Amino acid sequence: MASPPDIQDRTRAKKEVRRIKNLPTVPGIVAKISRIVENPETSVADVGRLISQDQVLSAKVLRMANSAFFGMSRKISSIPQALIILGFEVVKGLVLTSSVFDMIQKSMAGLWEHSIGCAAASGVIATYLGRDDAEEVLVAGLLHDLGKVVLALNLPAEMSLVREKVAQDRLYFHEAETQVLDFDHAEIGQWLAEHWNLPESLSEPMRLHHRPEKAVVKPEWTAIVHLADIIVRAIGFGNGGDLLVPEISPAAWSLLGLKKTDFLPILENLEPKLASLRDLTALA
Amino acid sequence: MGTGERFRGAHMGGGFLLAKRISVDQAVAGQVLAEQIARHDGVLLASQGSLVSEGLIRTLIRQNVDTIAIEEEEKRSDAEIMGVHDREIERVDAAFARIPEESVLIALRKTLVYLADKERDKALEYLAALEAKEAKEAEEALAAKEAEEAREAADAENGSEAEAAPPARASRRKKK
Numbered sequence: 271m272a273s274p275p276d277i278q279d280r281t282r283a284k285k286e287v288r289r290i291k292n293l294p295t296v297p298g299i300v301a302k303i304s305r306i307v308e309n310p311e312t313s314v315a316d317v318g319r320l321i322s323q324d325q326v327l328s329a330k331v332l333r334m335a336n337s338a339f340f341g342m343s344r345k346i347s348s349i350p351q352a353l354i355i356l357g358f359e360v361v362k363g364l365v366l367t368s369s370v371f372d373m374i375q376k377s378m379a380g381l382w383e384h385s386i387g388c389a390a391a392s393g394v395i396a397t398y399l400g401r402d403d404a405e406e407v408l409v410a411g412l413l414h415d416l417g418k419v420v421l422a423l424n425l426p427a428e429m430s431l432v433r434e435k436v437a438q439d440r441l442y443f444h445e446a447e448t449q450v451l452d453f454d455h456a457e458i459g460q461w462l463a464e465h466w467n468l469p470e471s472l473s474e475p476m477r478l479h480h481r482p483e484k485a486v487v488k489p490e491w492t493a494i495v496h497l498a499d500i501i502v503r504a505i506g507f508g509n510g511g512d513l514l515v516p517e518i519s520p521a522a523w524s525l526l527g528l529k530k531t532d533f534l535p536i537l538e539n540l541e542p543k544l545a546s547l548r549d550l551t552a553l554a
Numbered sequence: 555m556g557t558g559e560r561f562r563g564a565h566m567g568g569g570f571l572l573a574k575r576i577s578v579d580q581a582v583a584g585q586v587l588a589e590q591i592a593r594h595d596g597v598l599l600a601s602q603g604s605l606v607s608e609g610l611i612r613t614l615i616r617q618n619v620d621t622i623a624i625e626e627e628e629k630r631s632d633a634e635i636m637g638v639h640d641r642e643i644e645r646v647d648a649a650f651a652r653i654p655e656e657s658v659l660i661a662l663r664k665t666l667v668y669l670a671d672k673e674r675d676k677a678l679e680y681l682a683a684l685e686a687k688e689a690k691e692a693e694e695a696l697a698a699k700e701a702e703e704a705r706e707a708a709d710a711e712n713g714s715e716a717e718a719a720p721p722a723r724a725s726r727r728k729k730k
Contacts, residue, residue: 329592332597333592336592345597345598440652442652500659501662504663504666505666506645513648513649514649514650514651515649515650515652515653515659517653517659518657518658518659529685530661530681530685531661531681531682531684533661533665534665534677534678546602
């Protein structure tokens with residue numbers, strides 16, 4: 271195993287991650303979907319056929335679509351049906367997530383569980399607030415920590431250092447990242463989102479879930495993912511690398527308009543979903 | 555995961571579900587599914603929590619399903635149960651080590667601790683009392699602010715009246 275790099279050599283580490291060829295390429299299927307939807311004549315059936323060609327991927331997408339995430343009373347049995355019921359953006363998000371599932375599993379033990387936990391919590395909070403885009407907010411929650419995947423796979427030695435600092439110095443993960451690298455997984459998430467041409471509705475929560483007060487495109491989504499991340503860490507579902515619960519942004523709390531008494535119904539709505547999501551911990 | 559292996563699901567508050575994986579031909583009607591069963595193409599055959607029936611067993615065999623997970627009743631001692639609760643409360647307290655007492659998240663911490671103790675009613679009482687206290691403090695703060703504003707307005711009015719009043723006594727003295 272290589273020895274940890276000099277932690278002063280942050281410039282080298284930064285260049286390593288910033289080199290585009292070090293960022294994972296967007297999953298082929300997601301690139302194809304993005305291309306065909308640029309054509310205004312593309313139908314839902316066309317997109318459905320494209321995704322359905324990959325049976326393994328389709329099976330993963332349908333498992334997620336039928337999971338406790340969405341709590342559908344009726345089983346979704348095909349990709350075209352998923353597109354109609356959940357909408358294109360949600361299905362595209364599930365395709366993206368399913369495509370990078372193996373990468374997430376390899377990167378950090380517990381990160382996949384943390385991601386699906388945050389997704390579930392984002393959906394629960396959005397529904398509790400009466401929003402009609404809860405499924406889309408859920409996808410933002412699912413992808414919020416993709417930057418950690420890139421860090422773990424591209425800079426494993428730095429990742430070890432970060433984890434040591436978290437344990438020894440009682441730092442938050444993003445604080446330790448900043449000390450070791452001069453940047454954190456949220457910034458890496460932004461580079462990845464740009465590289466993959468993801469919409470701002472997804473890239474903003476990836477970039478700002480630790481500083482939601484800076485969000486301008488989707489401030490409510492970002493605030494929801496920020497709170498969901500905190501709640502899932504507090505419950506201890508999965509492992510995003512943090513040992514400690516971070517403080518909530520006062521601006522995000524104020525924006526959401528929640529009261530302290532809302533924690534109990536949110537937790538009670540979330541518990542059965544987390545229990546039911548066990549079957550998604552092995553998506554393969 | 556092979557047959558005979560037991561596993562637990564993630565569950566808040568120290569509670570959990572114990573499950574065991576068995577071969578389909580060992581399944582017996584009346585058992586409860588601990589996991590949903592889906593075909594390789596994603597089509598759902600049975601949901602988590604469903605009762606196993608003879609018909610379902612035949613279907614699963616036809617669909618070439620090899621193993622299923624069934625719920626098992628856990629036999630635990632009171633000491634073991636208490637141990638799980640204590641560990642959960644310790645975990646929650648440790649996780650919130652950097653959260654200041656005045657943070658809104660302290661309400662989240664206390665709610666989690668009450669739920670770990672299966673004390674939902676106490677969680678409700680605590681949160682209701684907290685809300686009432688904060689509402690009263692907000693009312694008092696508003697009343698104090700309004701009183702202060704009224705004082706400032708009165709001072710400003712007295713000040714301008716004093717500037718506008720004519721210097722009557724001074725002119726009489728001058729005449730003499």
